[in-house]
Amino acid sequence: MISRISGLFAAIAFATAIAVSPVHAQEAKPADAASAVVEGAAPAAEAAAPVAAAAPKSTDNPYGLKAMIDHGDAVSKGVLALLLIMSMGSWYILITKLWDTSKLAKEAKEIRATFFKKASLADGIKGLGEGSAFRFIAANAVEASEHHEGALTENIDRNTWVTMNIDRSVYDVQSRVQTGLGFLATVGSTSPFIGLFGTVWGILQALTAIGVAGQASIDKVAGPVGEALIMTAIGLGVAVPAVLGYNWLVNRNKQVMGEVKAFAGDLHGVLMGNRQVTKR
Structure with missing residues (x-):
C-alpha cells in the first residue's frame, strides 16, 4: 500500500516537472531574443550616427538662382543676360555722370571767382x-563777336548774332550733360516687364514639365515656380536704381546748367560792353 502511494506521488511530481519546464523555456527565449535585438541595434545606431551627423553639411539650395541658371532654357538665360546688361549700363551712366556733374560744378565755382577778374x-x-565746357562756350562767343561778317549774317545785328552763338553753345553743353538719361529712363520703365516676362515663361515651362510628368506634388511645383519668380525680383532690382538715378541726375543737371547759363549771361554782357575784344 505504501509502495503504491509512493509511486503515485512520484508520478505526480514527474508530470509537474514536465509541465513547468516548457514555461521556463518560453520565458527564456523572449529574453534571449530581446538581448539579441538590443545587441544588434547598438552597431546599427553607431553606424547611423555618422550619417545623421553628415546630413546637415548639405547646404545647396535646389530652387535658387544657381539652379535656374543650370536648368533654364535659352529664353530664361537670355532674359537674365539682358537684365544684367541693363543693370551694368545703368550703374556705368550713374557713376560717369556723377563724375561729370561734380567736375562741372567745381569748374563753375572756380570760374565765378576768377574768370571775370582777368585783364x-x-x-x-x-x-x-x-x-x-566753359572754355567751349567762351571761345565760341568770342569767335562770334570778332567775326560778324558775310552776306547772310550782315542782316543780323551783332547782339543777336552773339546771343545765338552763345545759346547754341549752351545747348550743346546741356545735350552732353544729359547724355545717358534716356537709357536710364528706358531701363527704369521696361526692366520690370522684362523680368515679368521671364517669370511667365519660367512658370509656363514648369507647368508644361509637370503636365508631361503627370506629378503635381509640392516639390514639383514649388521649385520651378520659385525659380521663375526670381526673374521678377531681378527686374525690380534693375529698375529701382535706374529710376532713382534718373531723378537724381535730372536735379543735379538743373543745378549745374543753372551755373552754365549764368556764366553765359555774364559773358554776353561783357562782350556787348566791349565793342572790340582783345585778340587771343
Missing part, C-alpha cells in the same frame, strides 16, 4: 582747362 577775355580763356 581780358583772352587771358580768362587761357586759364580754362582743355575740354572744359
Whole structure:
C-alpha cells in the first residue's frame, strides 16, 4: 500500500516537472531574443550616427538662382543676360555722370571767382582747362563777336548774332550733360516687364514639365515656380536704381546748367560792353 502511494506521488511530481519546464523555456527565449535585438541595434545606431551627423553639411539650395541658371532654357538665360546688361549700363551712366556733374560744378565755382577778374577775355580763356565746357562756350562767343561778317549774317545785328552763338553753345553743353538719361529712363520703365516676362515663361515651362510628368506634388511645383519668380525680383532690382538715378541726375543737371547759363549771361554782357575784344 505504501509502495503504491509512493509511486503515485512520484508520478505526480514527474508530470509537474514536465509541465513547468516548457514555461521556463518560453520565458527564456523572449529574453534571449530581446538581448539579441538590443545587441544588434547598438552597431546599427553607431553606424547611423555618422550619417545623421553628415546630413546637415548639405547646404545647396535646389530652387535658387544657381539652379535656374543650370536648368533654364535659352529664353530664361537670355532674359537674365539682358537684365544684367541693363543693370551694368545703368550703374556705368550713374557713376560717369556723377563724375561729370561734380567736375562741372567745381569748374563753375572756380570760374565765378576768377574768370571775370582777368585783364581780358583772352587771358580768362587761357586759364580754362582743355575740354572744359566753359572754355567751349567762351571761345565760341568770342569767335562770334570778332567775326560778324558775310552776306547772310550782315542782316543780323551783332547782339543777336552773339546771343545765338552763345545759346547754341549752351545747348550743346546741356545735350552732353544729359547724355545717358534716356537709357536710364528706358531701363527704369521696361526692366520690370522684362523680368515679368521671364517669370511667365519660367512658370509656363514648369507647368508644361509637370503636365508631361503627370506629378503635381509640392516639390514639383514649388521649385520651378520659385525659380521663375526670381526673374521678377531681378527686374525690380534693375529698375529701382535706374529710376532713382534718373531723378537724381535730372536735379543735379538743373543745378549745374543753372551755373552754365549764368556764366553765359555774364559773358554776353561783357562782350556787348566791349565793342572790340582783345585778340587771343
